[in-house]
Amino acid sequence: MLSTNPERVRAMVACAERLGVPRGSGMLRYPAVLGKSKESLKCRSEFLLSEVGLEPMSIAHQPVILSLSLEGRLRPRYYVIKFLKENGLLDGDPSFFTAVKMTEKVFMEKLISPHKEAAPHLAQDYATACKGEVPTNFIFRWTRNRL
Secondary structure: OOOOOHHHHHHHHHHHHHOOOOOOOHHHHOHHHHOOOHHHHHHHHHHHHHHHOOOHHHHHHOHHHHHOOHHHHHHHHHHHHHHHHHOOOOOOOOOHHHHHHOOHHHHHHHHHHHHOOOOOOHHHHHHHHHOOOOOOOOOOOOOOOOO
């Protein structure tokens, strides 16, 4: 934070306020977010708001989510959870925040491995999505269910 350009900090605070984030929120107390480029924050925010369906205040309360890789973690894990839910394979209802905060090992153990028989391509599709590619077997119903 000490090496961050003050103008950049002011711009990020203004951007956060436009999203409805109050100055005292956790988002502005998480310095890693301020180190991200405006474009990367915009891409992550748009994905989380429009595709995942999160509310701005939910993101503000969990600012670490904005520091995670969109292509390497957020999008692939969203696809896995959505696939499992829409195909009736998910036991319980883990939140998106819980899923993205899990270590890779725990995520695989809890959400991929238990479904090897019912969804044999899930592990490969997840690995493909983590590389930023479009997996071929993530098939979703036409209804747009949000997490």
